[in-house]
Amino acid sequence: MERPGPSGVTGSDASGPDPQLAVTMGFTGFGKKARTFDLEAMFEQTRRTAVERSRKTLEAREKEEEMNREKELRRQSEDLEPTSSGSNVARDCSKSSSRDTSSSESEASSESSDDELIGPPLPLKMAEEPVNHMEEDILGPLPPPLGEDVEEDDDDDDDDSEEEENPVQKIPDSHEITLKHGTKTVSALGLDPSGARLVTGGYDYDVKFWDFAGMDASFKAFRSLQPCECHQIKSLQYSNTGDMILVVSGSSQAKVIDRDGFEVMECIKGDQYIVDMANTKGHTAMLHTGSWHPKIKGEFVTCSNDATVRTWEVENPKKQKNVFKPRTMQGKKVIPTTCTYSRDGNLIAAACQNGSIQIWDRNLTVHPKFHYKQAHDPGTDTSCVTFSYDGNVLASRGGDDTLKLWDIRQFNKPLFSASGLPTMFPMTDCCFSPDDKLIVTGTSVQRGCGSGKLVFFERRTFQRVYEIDITDASVVRCLWHPKLNQIMVGTGNGLAKVYYDPNKSQRGAKLCVVKTQRKAKQAETLTQDYIITPHALPMFREPRQRSTRKQLEKDRLDPLKSHKPEPPVAGPGRGGRVGTHGGTLSSYIVKNIALDKTDDSNPREAILRHAKAAEDNPYWVSPAYSKTQPKTMFAQVESDDEEAKNEPEWKKRKI
Numbered sequence: 001m002e003r004p005g006p007s008g009v010t011g012s013d014a015s016g017p018d019p020q021l022a023v024t025m026g027f028t029g030f031g032k033k034a035r036t037f038d039l040e041a042m043f044e045q046t047r048r049t050a051v052e053r054s055r056k057t058l059e060a061r062e063k064e065e066e067m068n069r070e071k072e073l074r075r076q077s078e079d080l081e082p083t084s085s086g087s088n089v090a091r092d093c094s095k096s097s098s099r100d101t102s103s104s105e106s107e108a109s110s111e112s113s114d115d116e117l118i119g120p121p122l123p124l125k126m127a128e129e130p131v132n133h134m135e136e137d138i139l140g141p142l143p144p145p146l147g148e149d150v151e152e153d154d155d156d157d158d159d160d161s162e163e164e165e166n167p168v169q170k171i172p173d174s175h176e177i178t179l180k181h182g183t184k185t186v187s188a189l190g191l192d193p194s195g196a197r198l199v200t201g202g203y204d205y206d207v208k209f210w211d212f213a214g215m216d217a218s219f220k221a222f223r224s225l226q227p228c229e230c231h232q233i234k235s236l237q238y239s240n241t242g243d244m245i246l247v248v249s250g251s252s253q254a255k256v257i258d259r260d261g262f263e264v265m266e267c268i269k270g271d272q273y274i275v276d277m278a279n280t281k282g283h284t285a286m287l288h289t290g291s292w293h294p295k296i297k298g299e300f301v302t303c304s305n306d307a308t309v310r311t312w313e314v315e316n317p318k319k320q321k322n323v324f325k326p327r328t329m330q331g332k333k334v335i336p337t338t339c340t341y342s343r344d345g346n347l348i349a350a351a352c353q354n355g356s357i358q359i360w361d362r363n364l365t366v367h368p369k370f371h372y373k374q375a376h377d378p379g380t381d382t383s384c385v386t387f388s389y390d391g392n393v394l395a396s397r398g399g400d401d402t403l404k405l406w407d408i409r410q411f412n413k414p415l416f417s418a419s420g421l422p423t424m425f426p427m428t429d430c431c432f433s434p435d436d437k438l439i440v441t442g443t444s445v446q447r448g449c450g451s452g453k454l455v456f457f458e459r460r461t462f463q464r465v466y467e468i469d470i471t472d473a474s475v476v477r478c479l480w481h482p483k484l485n486q487i488m489v490g491t492g493n494g495l496a497k498v499y500y501d502p503n504k505s506q507r508g509a510k511l512c513v514v515k516t517q518r519k520a521k522q523a524e525t526l527t528q529d530y531i532i533t534p535h536a537l538p539m540f541r542e543p544r545q546r547s548t549r550k551q552l553e554k555d556r557l558d559p560l561k562s563h564k565p566e567p568p569v570a571g572p573g574r575g576g577r578v579g580t581h582g583g584t585l586s587s588y589i590v591k592n593i594a595l596d597k598t599d600d601s602n603p604r605e606a607i608l609r610h611a612k613a614a615e616d617n618p619y620w621v622s623p624a625y626s627k628t629q630p631k632t633m634f635a636q637v638e639s640d641d642e643e644a645k646n647e648p649e650w651k652k653r654k655i
Contacts, residue, residue: 172501186490190236201233351382416462434482442475
């Protein structure tokens with residue numbers, strides 16, 4: 001017999017699950033031992049299976065290669081002459097001996113290193129190289145031979161070198177569209193980061209919004225407004241997030257509007273009677289240009305005729321953030337004509353009227369970090385400074401008809417300079433291509449003296465590699481969008497042109513050129529607006545218009561709705577309609593009855609015209625006075641000669 005346990009249960013019952021406990025816990029499997037898994041053994045089994053599969057595939061490949069080699073050898077042996085049979089025999093013997101030696105060596109190596117190497121043998125090129133033990137853990141097919149990678153890299157290098165040699169081929173100028181802004185100069189262009197919307201501003205104070213996805217072939221702006229009233233628009237730029245637009249005009253206050261044209265903030269105007277411009281809260285004179293910070297949202301910079309460059313925040317329009325005061329080498333004030341941020345946002349560059357270019361650290365406002373005093377001719381307004389995409393090169397467009405390239409790491413002389421680029425506008429700009437290999441700028445011309453051009457320079461050599469004739473007016477603004485790969489140009493005759501290539505460009509102008517111009521439907525203008533009243537009683541509810549065409553057909557059958565309206569009355573009223581003199585009864589009587597002179601004939605003849613009818617058939621007056629009325633006698637009309645004869649003598653003497 002088995003000895004009972006301490007709880008009075010035998011050994012067999014103690015080892016099994018307690019039935020009462022299983023009922024209490026709610027499931028029958030309680031108390032059984034959990035199953036364990038050996039993960040290392042599972043991984044090892046998986047690895048061996050993979051190695052075995054790869055070995056089989058490699059063996060099949062080797063067999064196919066051997067069969068192909070034997071076929072080639074047979075073909076070669078058939079082509080050879082019978083005299084070479086001896087050499088073939090020797091060659092076969094050598095092959096067999098080499099196979100025997102290789103098989104013996106492989107057997108010896110397999111006996112010595114069975115535990116070290118598992119899987120198929122290495123290829124010939126890999127076998128010659130030292131074995132890397134890290135390759136034992138790699139599963140799957142082996143990488144391709146090294147020669148193929150080298151050849152592919154060489155091909156890629158050749159293609160890249162060809163593209164580098166011809167940067168002109170990347171210029172998208174095969175197609176163009178023209179956007180009609182107005183009749184005056186387009187002095188500002190802005191394109192949002194995604195390239196969906198274009199905004200243009202000009203000397204006519206208008207700012208127009210163009211949506212490439214919503215436009216058709218008519219190329220019409222979907223919104224036009226005047227955010228700065230009677231001030232010329234000088235600069236427009238979308239923020240780095242695309243939800244705000246910086247508007248710089250001829251006033252002293254910059255504005256920020258959203259992408260739909262509603263005002264977000266307006267900078268405060270400073271006190272013009274304070275001498276030190278650092279103590280004022282804003283600009284006190286006309287603005288020139290502005291630019292958003294490329295990294296920080298809501299920060300922008302502006303420059304003005306009050307000889308300051310100020311940074312602002314959208315959240316704080318009542319005071320500027322920092323004030324930079326350009327100075328000459330003698331410490332005198334100098335007016336900045338343009339300003340911009342560097343690509344990383346750490347530097348602020350400004351060009352001044354004395355021809356200097358000054359660059360500050362964004363956080364240090366006292367002294368400029370770089371100062372070149374004779375970048376352009378003094379007295380000429382430098383219209384644009386812009387940084388390259390790598391941030392090391394600065395391009396400046398001078399009012400002295402030059403374009404210069406600077407290296408900010410060695411800011412002591414220009415790298416290159418190009419002349420013969422006439423400009424007549426204070427906002428003629430320049431820009432870099434998306435790959436930083438080309439620099440683009442526009443030229444100005446007198447009216448009727450040629451056409452404005454878009455000129456392309458190569459950055460490495462600064463050679464004039466390409467030109468585009470835009471129109472018979474000056475080229476003021478140019479913008480090369482990096483995502484769309486399209487060039488936007490603003491001209492002096494009120495046009496904004498977009499140049500693109502169907503193969504090299506993306507979206508943008510390609511979206512609207514394929515849409516046909518939508519014709520305006522006449523039914524849309526004739527039908528009235530339908531007022532929806534869902535909670536009105538059925539007797540007061542208007543019938544819903546199902547189709548404008550059917551409603552138009554019903555209105556055509558209605559005599560009241562299809563009746564042509566009477567034209568407005570000009571002069572005295574006719575046909576019971578009151579004229580334009582007044583709406584009262586007295587004015588109607590005075591103007592239309594008492595003064596009605598439609599009969600231009602003799603009044604006596606008009607009366608005598610009815611005399612015979614009244615005498616033959618008296619009806620109104622004659623019967624009442626038939627007994628007492630005397631016989632009517634009318635005087636005879638005498639001619640002028642008879643009147644002269646009958647005149648008395650004293651009248652003749654007086655004459």
